[in-house]
Amino acid sequence: MYLETPQTHQVQVANENFSLPIVQLSDRRAIALLMVIDMGIRFGDLVGDALARHFVQLRPDIVVGSATLGVPVAIEVSRRLGIDRYVILQKSPKFHLADALVEDVRSITTATPQRLLLDRRSIKLLQGRRVLVVDDVIATGSSMAAAIRLVRRAGANIIGAGAILTEGHSWRNLLGEDAKLVTSLGHIPQFDIVDGVATPDAATEKDAWAEDRASVSKPIGQIRRKRSVAQKDGARI
Numbered sequence: 001m002y003l004e005t006p007q008t009h010q011v012q013v014a015n016e017n018f019s020l021p022i023v024q025l026s027d028r029r030a031i032a033l034l035m036v037i038d039m040g041i042r043f044g045d046l047v048g049d050a051l052a053r054h055f056v057q058l059r060p061d062i063v064v065g066s067a068t069l070g071v072p073v074a075i076e077v078s079r080r081l082g083i084d085r086y087v088i089l090q091k092s093p094k095f096h097l098a099d100a101l102v103e104d105v106r107s108i109t110t111a112t113p114q115r116l117l118l119d120r121r122s123i124k125l126l127q128g129r130r131v132l133v134v135d136d137v138i139a140t141g142s143s144m145a146a147a148i149r150l151v152r153r154a155g156a157n158i159i160g161a162g163a164i165l166t167e168g169h170s171w172r173n174l175l176g177e178d179a180k181l182v183t184s185l186g187h188i189p190q191f192d193i194v195d196g197v198a199t200p201d202a203a204t205e206k207d208a209w210a211e212d213r214a215s216v217s218k219p220i221g222q223i224r225r226k227r228s229v230a231q232k233d234g235a236r237i
């Protein structure tokens with residue numbers, strides 16, 4: 001079941017306010033739905049810029065995003081970082097992916113189990129490289145965990161995991177130590193249906209990542225300058 005409700009949820013993403021529709025997933029659960037492909041060009045600019053600002057200091061060599069809705073995020077962040085190539089982890093088992101590296105996924109918004117695939121031809125782009133993994137939303141953490149496993153199997157060093165939104169906190173348990181890699185630009189709670197109304201689950205409302213987010217307001221030029229000075233000094237930012 002997937003039912004649009006008349007309710008909306010206000011969320012701050014990179015210090016701007018947005019209104020998300022609340023959709024009912026079952027008779028007990030609802031979510032605030034971010035469809036990044038329906039948010040327009042300016043939104044892509046905003047999130048690409050903010051995530052790039054945050055992660056540029058960790059010197060990523062390449063960005064990895066998961067299909068489908070992580071694709072525009074990977075492209076926008078790569079554009080802002082000035083990196084030409086990016087790697088997409090696919091979900092459709094295309095002919096050319098017959099011998100791909102595969103990990104199982106069970107995400108919050110897709111009812112059936114899925115598989116995340118890494119084209120073996122992309123391994124050379126990741127092996128021994130500093131990789132930033134991005135997605136639109138991290139909810140259960142299943143998609144991000146599978147992406148991290150695939151990228152590590154390709155021999156990469158993951159320096160960060162960026163998302164537009166974190167949703168609730170269950171992803172922290174699933175990601176374990178890798179939860180420390182995560183930075184999001186905003187946070188949304190999970191919703192219970194109470195007397196027919198979507199009601200935020202109080203335990204999932206608080207955003208423990210707010211402090212990390214302070215750095216996304218720094219101008220990217222300032223961070224790049226800091227980075228080049230540090231590189232000259234041989235220091236790690």
Ligand SMILES: O=P(O)(O)OC[C@H]1O[C@H](OP(=O)(O)OP(=O)(O)O)[C@H](O)[C@@H]1O
Pocket residue numbers: 066067068069070091106107108109110114135136137138139140141142143144171
């Ligand atoms: O943390 P999780 O519970 O894994 O949920 C987050 C994932 O769910 C959505 O993808 P989905 O699998 O619905 O595929 P899509 O990108 O093709 O919509 C979203 O784009 C994230 O990748």
